[in-house]
Amino acid sequence: MFALVDGNNFYASCERVFNPALRKQPIVVLSNNDGIVIARSNEAKALGIKMGQAAFEIQQLINSKKVVAFSSNYALYGDMSQRMMQIFKDFTPAMEIYSIDEAFLDFNGFDLTNIRSTGLKLRQKVYKYIGIPVSVGFGPTKTLAKIANRIAKKYMKDGVALINSPQKIEKALKMTAIEDVWGIGRQHSHFLKSHQVKTAWDFAQLPQEFIRKKMSVTGLRTQAELLGTPCITMTYTPPPKKAIRTARSFSKATSDYEYIAEAIAGFAATCGDKLRQQKSAANLLTVFVRTSKFNPKKPYYANSFTVQIPATSSSIILIKAAKEALKIIFKHHYNYKKAGVLVSGIVPEKNRQLNLFESTDYEKHRQLMQTVDRLNQSHGYRLIKFAAEGRFRAWHLQQTYRSKRYTTHWDELIQIKV
């Protein structure tokens, strides 16, 4: 038996914890640069605000205070997430953190007679300790636990749902639309609906060859999981990433080479941070730039270039490579809206292939990076930067509505009037 536990409207709920006056108010949380809506409270959903909707389309609602907007505050959400996961873990050590707001819990081997009440206890404890409302779905496979979670959220007043018999599986699948099944996305649900497959139950009845042909083995796995045969296993410790990307949109499109070069250097440095965190080294570095996708009057340009590097996690080498790649694809007279750096060909640092013609002193870089990381860790993130990143990070994000980082910054602690 698995449980899928997730925070309801997680980012919006995080904001509410520190601002309880907003408990009944419509809330939205916006992406970086306040570009699009990435989280909504139930009240905001009821107003018809869509996930991914452009912020300027709801600007009226924000200005007239009918909706309260927040810029995303990942320092806060990340910290709240960790606290929430800590509570989950009290209920079973076998936990897979699946995303910032959800985790699978494995109750294999537990006495399941009172499992529903375990779900209720978990929910109460998280609410009491962290202040975030969560939903709990139990099922014999991860896909069914996901479905149970959705039912818990939608139909169960106490926020817990349990699928634990063939009868309940059938009932749950019949009340789940095909597009709401985990693993079936837009393309496939569109295709399936055109073949009269409207619910999860319809999908479960399809012949295997048909699914295999149209959706490959991933479709078959989903079907088996829906019928109660586990195919998707738990991942208790996250494997190292195979690709690491750092990219941002600019708050204003720019044609300034220096500006973009500084941004790119910063992205490369961040990729280095992330590589060192997972004790990896990268063999390839890709730089990409593009103009806005949304302006049909202006010429569109998007390009990328990949350079090979001797396996490294040194931000210095990554920055150098990134700047070379940028030179190759940068064209004047375009207004760039987005740029980024991707490192791939990732290997464990201790297994890195040495290069016969390598000139840089790897050990020197390693020690320098270690020192930089240590200083940044103890004295504040990015206290030490590379000159190439620019002194002031000219390309700073637009965050008009950001709340305080209540739980991670001493000078932003919540204040209470007595």
Add this chain to the structure above:
DNA sequence: TCTGGGGTCCTAGGACCC
């Protein structure tokens, strides 16, 4: 005017090997 960021897996096809 204004539209995010970060990942994974699977398959087909091409290039290559003996």
Add this chain to the structure above:
DNA sequence: TCTGGGGTCCTAGGACCC
């Protein structure tokens, strides 16, 4: 007329997830 058989590795593109 008829042109083998059995593999691996890599990449691009498409699908999916949050």
